[in-house]
Amino acid sequence: MTRSTWPNRDKNEVTTLGDLGNPEKFNTPIALQNYSTTTLKARLEDMIRIRVVEEVIADMVRAGDVKCPAHLTIGQEATAVGIAANLRKTDRAFGCHRSHGHYLAMGGSVQGIMDEVLGKATGCSKGMGGSMHLFAQDIGFYGSVPIVAGTVPLAVGAGLAAKKDGKGDIGIAFFGDGACEEGVVHESLNMAATLDIPVLFVVENNLFSSHMDIHLRQPTDRVARFAEANHVESVTVDGNDLVAVIEESGRLIESMRRDPRPAFVEAITYRWRGHVGPNEDIDVGLRRSMDELKAWKGRDPVNRLALSMFERGDFTQSDLDAMTAAVRAEVEDARKKAYDAPWPEEKTLLEAVYA
């Protein structure tokens, strides 16, 4: 705020996140609107599945069994699940380094990811990719890879292809606030807007890019401003409120299907684990403290949804416990099978290079 010898600079301040960036706010149960308990239970289970899969992967990393870098999304589950709730198998989604949640939310197999993180031939990428390279094209998950922002223009291309196909499908790019610092994101927004390409840019703004919080990297913390600058319709939403994410992204996706053009969802959230690896620590976060993490846990997307459902009265703590236990059993079973799964054959190394 000391830069204000420039009189118009403060105009920009309206674009900050405000209370959405303050973990003491938005930490109460969420509005369930008229969503049925059946629907909400299914989405809650999706979120729990992501969390449990990642807790198990974290254990496997600690045990030294998973060696590939694993960027966990625990704490951010509502964004992936909320967006996926509006997608169909013929849409074309692309992820990034932190995409276990996107893959699972869209229906990616638990066995496929368990096998993949161990490098087994039965993994979702045949053991050739590990945690950072996931694939499930049959459900619309076209791939996640770790070059930051690398898949954003690919999703634009997928949207372009969808538009040519003319069936109302869309491209989706999942990326982070850090990725918005890459030039190609801006080229992608501008081009998608100019060519009316139906691509949904989904930014999980978790306020960090590895060790750097957003204030060290950008002049203000609300990245939807980049969409506004390119005339792409956008919304900034509480990314830990499942219903809000479903509603806000659903509204945009529905109009994209009818009238092809890009849209942008900025979901405010927070990762609980380190940038990479299993631990809930401050790892490489220069200005991230355990106190801050604790405050953000008050905005737990799973807990907030469950509490709201308890309040409404048609879902109880013991229902939640049973749901969690069932998911855990499913994931543990997949873990066991993954250890017994076969390794890739040596010839895959050269055979997979070309079609």
Add this chain to the structure above:
Amino acid sequence: MHKSALSVKPSGTTPDAAPFKRVNYGVAICEAFEYLLENYPEVFIIGQGVWSPWYVGSTMTDLDKKFGKDRVIDSPVSEAATTGAAVGAGLCGYKPIVIHPRIDFMILACDAMVNQAAKWSHMLGGQAHPNVTIRGVVNRGGEQGAQHSQALHSWFAHIPGLRVVMPATARDARDLMIASVLCDDPVLYIDDRWLYDFEEDLPPAKPVDLRDIGPQYLHEGNDITIVGASYSSRLALDAAKTLAASGVQADVIDLRVLNPIDPTLVHESVKRTGRLLVVDGGWRTCGLGGEIIAGCAETLDPTVWKAKPQRITLPDAPAPTSRVLEDIYYPDEQTVLDAARAMLGGR
């Protein structure tokens, strides 16, 4: 001048009585930065992760604290802008150093490096030179996979106007960085995390002229010439030591500077040994290994050869993740030994 720093046994002091200091390759890079920031006010550093030990290991510890965050700038996730800005500042009297904690991410900066920095001098009549050093770190293994494992030296060594250096020893890790930054041309400095723990006794730092630096011997012998750069020079040296135990004496030549390349030492050596094995940490097709062999083939009399020249490279495939494939992907000392022994007729 071309004699290896490694073969010189430190006496404990340099002529001016300053003590040698034992440091590893990683710390040696850091010492270069300290020396440069200390002595040259026009030096500054920009890039991702430079405030975090997690990104760049021991190579930049506390530089921001010692020299201030305006001279050691951690950046947004913007490879193209940081590198382009460094080229610009380099044209305006500064000596910027750009850090790419993984050479794979540096690919996003290719325009600034290849179209701009490398060509600036020539296309404007030699009147201006972007004095910029771009550091790309090779960081592979650990099941990181295709986009986090590459060794792209051959790509960049192909570009006229872009100097490319690859230190194999702690001494060179420091001195080639100093030489790169003091050089008026754009330089790509490539270091390899697999080398960070190798230790050496170093004399105090002093200015180094990059134009004086070329390939060096790390080991000497008359039976076979093994050529490497960076980590592959280490493999060659390890293999040479093992071969020596069984009576085979190898010349090991560490290239150090890939562009512009000075092949004289390699040619002299192969004339003596008649056998050339190149260990290249990159891919095979259109790579460094092929370049070294081609240079010898063009230059040397055909009667010199006692065996067909050979190269060891990565298979022409992206890096896999699965450990069973990673294990067969990277050459090791045994790969070099097997190839050398085959060329020596099984000796």
